[in-house]
Amino acid sequence: MKKILGILALLIVVCILTACLSSSFLSAYNIENVLRRSALFGILSIGVAFVIITGGIDLSLGSVVCLVGCALPWLLTVQHWPLSLAIPTVAALSIGIGLAHGLLVTKLRIQPFIVTLCGLLLYRGIARGFTRDQTVGFGNEFKPLRTLATGKIPFLPGFDIPAPLIFLVVVAIVAAIFLNRTIYGRYLLALGRNPQAATYSGIRTERMTILAYVISSGLAGLGGALFVLDVNSAQPVDFGNFYELYAIAAAVLGGCSLRGGEGAIVGVLIGAALMQVLRNTITLVTEKNNVEFAIIGAVILVGVIADELTRRIAYRRRTAQALRQTITSEA
Amino acid sequence: MSLPLLEANRLEKSFAGVRALRGVSMSLKPAEVLAVIGENGAGKSTLMKILAGVQSADSGELKVDGAARAFRSVGEALSHGVALIHQELNLAETLDVGANIFLGREPRRFGLIDERKIRSEARRYLDQVGLSIDPTTPLNALPIGQQQLVEIAKALSVNARVLIMDEPTSSLSGHEAQSLLKLIDTLRSRGVGIVYISHRLAEVEAIADRVEVLRDGENAGALQKGEICHAKMVSLMVGRELSQFYPHQTLAPGAAILDVQELRTATHPKHRNSLTVHAGEIVGIAGLVGAGRTELLEAIFGVNPPVGGTVLVQGFPLNTRSPQAVIKAGVALVPEDRKHSGLVLEMSVRENISLATLARDQRLGFLNREREQSLCQEMTSAMNIKTPSADQPVQFLSGGNQQKVVIGKWLAAAPRVLLLDEPTRGIDIGAKQEIYRLMDELASRGVGILFVSSELEEIIGMADRALVMHEGRIRGELKRAELSEESIMNLATGGDASHGSSIVQTASPFSL
Known part of the structure; x- marks a missing residue:
């Protein structure tokens, strides 16, 4: 909880600073834009958070974004598939990828890093293959479908809620309930901390781990579809490039530990928003974004160091306290 | 000097x-x-x-x-x-x-x-x-x-x-x-x-x-x-x-509750081991470290599935490939290594106690929080777990209290057969006694208990009957009256049962 408050405070500070440095930060257009980007990245971050909670990692999701982002317009406009076939196909594709990752990680016990690193190369390669490296897009067609990502819901005069935010809210609520209120969420948190103790408690740890990879790739697929609907076209060479790193960074900033077993959906949302606000800040304040990675890298590093230090202090205090309580209760 | x-x-x-x-x-x-x-x-x-x-x-x-x-x-x-x-x-x-x-x-x-x-x-x-x-x-x-x-x-x-x-x-x-x-x-x-x-x-x-x-x-x-x-x-x-240390009272054993027939573990596939535990009976498994005792318990429980043989609980065969099925049949295992297999150290006392019973108490997949809370209260007081609160991460408890949390987790599942692997290893003497008392109380309620221990005096003090393992197989069985450090060690080191019973007469300071 403290961790979430810390990251929330950081987000607010960054917002205030940026508002002071750039007058356009608080314009309705910019806010809508940041919200839209945050929503899209938030969906990816929630997905990867589930894998991180199991103690794993998913490096492939940027490539899944690329694969789905290219496959959807390609199937619709190049292959002329009907919508009713194309949508289930990309959905099955992304869920199938998660299933494959999960099976490789649990049944063959290959390290998640390796499995998803191969995925990262594989899916982008496949996307570049079937598109022959050509940009694919919707052109002027599929306007109603595209409103899923580009649509706006009037909220205040002069300010609309971008449609992806609705997706994010739904995904986040379902994810939070799943993680905190169902036995499966508890199983994930337990097996992330100690898979052996979870197994000895009768938890089907392999199934739960596979489920986490399915959630991750599934949400990456949803994100990929929304991303391409938002920007209208996808270039297979760089579409979704580095998105896995933004998502992982958001999850870690938001309180997921790469050691597993720790994480809250609210934190991940704030982490995702912070990443996008930072990117926005850099663009607005420096008017170019060549230092973007350096600044984002530094912010994440500082955040993680601060977290590790507070964790140590808390652990020490707690141990001493526990010792004192044991002594007094025995005396 | x-x-x-x-x-x-x-x-x-x-x-x-x-x-x-x-x-x-x-x-x-x-x-x-x-x-x-x-x-x-x-x-x-x-x-x-x-x-x-x-x-x-x-x-x-x-x-x-x-x-x-x-x-x-x-x-x-x-x-x-x-x-x-x-x-x-x-x-x-x-x-x-x-x-x-x-x-x-x-x-x-x-x-x-x-x-x-x-x-x-x-x-x-x-x-x-x-x-x-x-x-x-x-x-x-x-x-x-x-x-x-x-x-x-x-x-x-x-x-x-x-x-x-x-x-x-x-x-x-x-x-x-x-x-x-x-x-x-x-x-x-x-x-x-x-x-x-x-x-x-x-x-x-x-x-x-x-x-x-x-x-x-x-x-x-x-x-x-x-x-x-x-x-x-x-x-x-x-x-x-x-x-005053061992409170154990032998009861007239009830019907057979756990029946292991020709079980072969993955570690010692050559040996077929059979044993029976009756309701209300406490059976000890003695032997040296590496004799295959833990493997036997883990095979029964299904975490390390056996390569052959059958296990019956109250006459019904167990699916020993699935710990979930074994738990459902009323079998619980308190593992040897509580930090690695028994507890999720960073989780709270409450979350650890409920971990094995979440599936039973679920409502359409949702956590039953009231039930979780009440189970935790029940077990903390039944096991006399000393913790400042139900939300205390178990890593901050003493070894004895941690072990009580593991046992509490399985008591919550109301098992008919309780498998205990070195239940008192590394805990202080006060907590040991509480665990012995609890074993006795469970037996009096008709639970069948099978426990592994490397401490001979614990076997002698607590078991109605002891099986002694040596290099993967049950070498012999000793009745309560035959239990002594000599008779157990003789079998555990590969001697035969006839020799074991011949020295039963030598009074041991621990046959109470």
Whole structure:
């Protein structure tokens, strides 16, 4: 909880600073834009958070974004598939990828890093293959479908809620309930901390781990579809490039530990928003974004160091306290 | 009367306001084995750490060869000849034996490591500990017992005259432990002084020249060579007599509740083991470490599925490929290693207690929080778990209370068959007694209990019947009247049952 408050405070500070440095930060257009980007990245971050909670990692999701982002317009406009076939196909594709990752990680016990690193190369390669490296897009067609990502819901005069935010809210609520209120969420948190103790408690740890990879790739697929609907076209060479790193960074900033077993959906949302606000800040304040990675890298590093230090202090205090309580209760 | 090698006077040490040592004194002469014993939390480990320079005392004095010293680091202690052989080994697993012995002080030639010298020197020290292996063997290719010998060789290589050994046999097989005790004997005859900490009182009896007992951070008493016996050590440790210790009442056993037929474990696939536990019966499984006892329990429970055989619970066959099915049939396992298999240390007392029953108490997949809360309250009071709150992460509880949480988790599942693997390992005597009482109470409610223990007196004190395993198979069965340390050890070391029952008449101090 403290961790979430810390990251929330950081987000607010960054917002205030940026508002002071750039007058356009608080314009309705910019806010809508940041919200839209945050929503899209938030969906990816929630997905990867589930894998991180199991103690794993998913490096492939940027490539899944690329694969789905290219496959959807390609199937619709190049292959002329009907919508009713194309949508289930990309959905099955992304869920199938998660299933494959999960099976490789649990049944063959290959390290998640390796499995998803191969995925990262594989899916982008496949996307570049079937598109022959050509940009694919919707052109002027599929306007109603595209409103899923580009649509706006009037909220205040002069300010609309971008449609992806609705997706994010739904995904986040379902994810939070799943993680905190169902036995499966508890199983994930337990097996992330100690898979052996979870197994000895009768938890089907392999199934739960596979489920986490399915959630991750599934949400990456949803994100990929929304991303391409938002920007209208996808270039297979760089579409979704580095998105896995933004998502992982958001999850870690938001309180997921790469050691597993720790994480809250609210934190991940704030982490995702912070990443996008930072990117926005850099663009607005420096008017170019060549230092973007350096600044984002530094912010994440500082955040993680601060977290590790507070964790140590808390652990020490707690141990001493526990010792004192044991002594007094025995005396 | 020779000068003491190592002497400590009125050592005091506090951690965050808690007094771990309240004025402990001890001394060690050359060529002497001093055993330091005491319950967990009595201050043994703190004392050892101060002697070896890991921590420094708040007050009191430390003398080496009669000269006052204050060690500020392990290196300083080593330079005065005091070496600590750690409970968990302190070696670099991936390096070879020679590199480990000279780690941090490698002999050099032209600025490069002199491998040839390492090999010849290492061989000399390995000979001294009776280890005939090539110094270029990677450490992780050695069994744990030999790794420990390497650690001792390392201590000898810096001319250690005082060896402090903290539970050195806790992870060794019976055979390895025996050869370690022999080595200690040899080192003693060469004039090395040894401080030996162990929970295994039989070893202490066998090896110690003197016993120093600690209780609550103070000296509770000492025993000289002629006085060292099990009952005296225990009564000094707990401050009460042993006879009150095991509450066990034998009941008339009910119907067979667990029936294991020709079970073959993956570790010992050649051996078929059969056993029966009746309702209300407590059956012990004795044997040396590595005899296949844990494997047998884990095969029944389905976490390490058996390669053959059947298990029946109340006459119905179990699916031993699935722990979920086994749990559903009413079987629970309290595993040997509570930190790795029993608990999620960072999770709270409440979350740990409910972990095995979440699926039973779910409502359409949702957590049943009221039920979880009430189960936790019920178990905390039934097991007398000392915790400031239900939300306390279990890593901050004492070993005894952690073990009670593991047992509470399984009591919550209301099992008909309870499998316990070393249920009292590493916990203090008060918690042990509570666990014994609980076992008895469960048996009186008709639960069938099968427990593995390496402590012979625990088997003798608690079991209605004991099965003794040796190298993967059940070597024999002893009825309560036949239980004695001799009869169990005879079977556990491969002797036969007829011999075992012939010595049943010799009264054991522990057949209560």
